[in-house]
Amino acid sequence: MRTFHVKHDDSEQPGLPDRPPPVASEIFGNRLPIAEQFAQILADTGVSHGLIGPRETPRLWDRHLLNCGVVEAVLPHRTRLVDVGSGAGLPGLVLAIARPDLDVVLVEPMLRRTTWLQSTVDELGLGNVQVLRGRAQDFWGKLRAPVVTARAVARLGELSAWCLPLLEAEGRLLALKGATAERELAEDEPELRRAGATSGRLIVLGEDSLPEPTRLVEVTVGSVPVKPTESAVRRSSSGPGRTRGTKKGAQSSPRRGSTERQASGG
Numbered sequence: 010m011r012t013f014h015v016k017h018d019d020s021e022q023p024g025l026p027d028r029p030p031p032v033a034s035e036i037f038g039n040r041l042p043i044a045e046q047f048a049q050i051l052a053d054t055g056v057s058h059g060l061i062g063p064r065e066t067p068r069l070w071d072r073h074l075l076n077c078g079v080v081e082a083v084l085p086h087r088t089r090l091v092d093v094g095s096g097a098g099l100p101g102l103v104l105a106i107a108r109p110d111l112d113v114v115l116v117e118p119m120l121r122r123t124t125w126l127q128s129t130v131d132e133l134g135l136g137n138v139q140v141l142r143g144r145a146q147d148f149w150g151k152l153r154a155p156v157v158t159a160r161a162v163a164r165l166g167e168l169s170a171w172c173l174p175l176l177e178a179e180g181r182l183l184a185l186k187g188a189t190a191e192r193e194l195a196e197d198e199p200e201l202r203r204a205g206a207t208s209g210r211l212i213v214l215g216e217d218s219l220p221e222p223t224r225l226v227e228v229t230v231g232s233v234p235v236k237p238t239e240s241a242v243r244r245s246s247s248g249p250g251r252t253r254g255t256k257k258g259a260q261s262s263p264r265r266g267s268t269e270r271q272a273s274g275g
């Protein structure tokens with residue numbers, strides 16, 4: 010009888026993340042071990058709890074940790090950041106790891122996800138992260154920050170209606186988008202204006218360092234914080250209000266202005 014042996018390459022095994030590429034140390038610096046621990050958690054309970062697809066494990070770094078991590082380059086020192094629809098902590102938790110100077114709030118409506126997020130924050134020992142359960146709309150009038158981030162949560166128009174009322178004056182919504190970023194920005198411009206945006210532009214990050222650069226849409230508000238639009242309030246109150254903390258856990262008229270489109274390297 011003939012016998013043969015199959016040689017296994019550990020990096021191909023399901024449940025094991027890919028290895029961090031060299032650019033990871035530029036983004037995470039001496040926090041790289043924490044980022045690696047987060048990648049392990051994503052590949053383990055992130056997959057078993059259904060927060061991330063099993064097919065994502067071999068590309069956790071390129072598609073997720075680095076795609077989100079490069080955004081730290083456009084964040085000022087010691088700012089407060091609200092990440093809406095955080096899911097598996099993308100991009101909020103990644104940014105909190107890369108930048109311990111940030112004060113990060115993760116907003117996520119699904120209990121299963123907030124429970125996982127809180128246990129991950131505890132396991133990583135991150136003192137700069139708060140996890141809140143609820144939709145963005147549930148925090149209107151309760152939460153404001155200079156920066157709001159969101160990835161893969163909603164189209165730009167709807168996302169702006171939800172998120173601009175969470176911004177302080179002169180604040181910025183940073184929406185991580187894929188290849189459709191520029192088109193969405195053009196198509197949703199009227200909705201952005203109605204939501205109170207004073208400008209919008211495309212920023213491309215990691216062009217020289219990432220296999221797929223991050224396409225970020227930056228939407229800004231003016232010197233007066235915006236109120237939710239009437240239609241957003243109507244639509245939001247027809248859904249269930251679910252504002253909760255986890256175990257730790259006067260506005261004026263919208264401004265109208267020109268929405269600027271601009272591509273820039275980063």
Ligand SMILES: C[S@@+](CC[C@H](N)C(=O)[O-])C[C@H]1O[C@@H](n2cnc3c(N)ncnc32)[C@H](O)[C@@H]1O
Nearest residue numbers: 093094095096097099118119144145160161162
């Ligand atoms: C496709 S997942 C993306 C998760 C994560 N941002 C990522 O990039 O992997 C969308 C997330 O948005 C959340 N979500 C949906 N509607 C929301 C709302 N109105 N406010 C806040 N989060 C919302 C969902 O519960 C879900 O976790």
